[in-house]
Amino acid sequence: MTDLTSLQCKYDEQGKAPLEMDKIKQLSADLPEWQVNQDGTQIQREFLFKNYYHTMNFVNAIAWIANKEAHHPDMEVNYGRCLVSFTTHDSGNRLTINDFICAAKVQALLDVGSFGPKLQEKE
Numbered sequence: 197m198t199d200l201t202s203l204q205c206k207y208d209e210q211g212k213a214p215l216e217m218d219k220i221k222q223l224s225a226d227l228p229e230w231q232v233n234q235d236g237t238q239i240q241r242e243f244l245f246k247n248y249y250h251t252m253n254f255v256n257a258i259a260w261i262a263n264k265e266a267h268h269p270d271m272e273v274n275y276g277r278c279l280v281s282f283t284t285h286d287s288g289n290r291l292t293i294n295d296f297i298c299a300a301k302v303q304a305l306l307d308v309g310s311f312g313p314k315l316q317e318k319e
């Protein structure tokens with residue numbers, strides 16, 4: 197299967213095409229920690245961090261990805277928590293391939309030392 201992190205968001209017809217449920221299920225198998233909502237319009241994951249500093253470090257990295265890809269998640273940010281939700285507004289708030297590409301890139305941040313599991317453990 198294609199590694200989603202190796203793809204760039206698409207702004208042609210493919211990037212705007214809402215995904216069918218079969219495709220959503222297939223793509224979300226690569227992102228087991230993320231939840232697709234019941235009607236298949238949003239994918240989200242909650243990330244927990246030790247403190248506000250680490251949370252904001254992560255939020256800033258997500259913002260960098262979002263600006264680079266021109267695809268922006270909703271983020272709910274608390275002291276040690278960030279809820280990241282992707283949907284494609286330009287497609288009537290449906291899921292597109294771009295949501296999965298960006299979710300995979302956010303997920304991959306956890307493999308980087310300065311965002312990794314140690315910083316998500318409570319002190």
Ligand SMILES: C[C@H](O)[C@H](O)[C@H]1CNC2=NC(N)=NC(=O)C2=N1
Pocket residue numbers: 266267268269282283284285286287
């Ligand atoms: C013009 C600009 O690229 C578009 O409005 C982009 C910006 N970021 C976006 N982010 C998300 N999540 N969905 C979109 O449809 C979207 N569209």
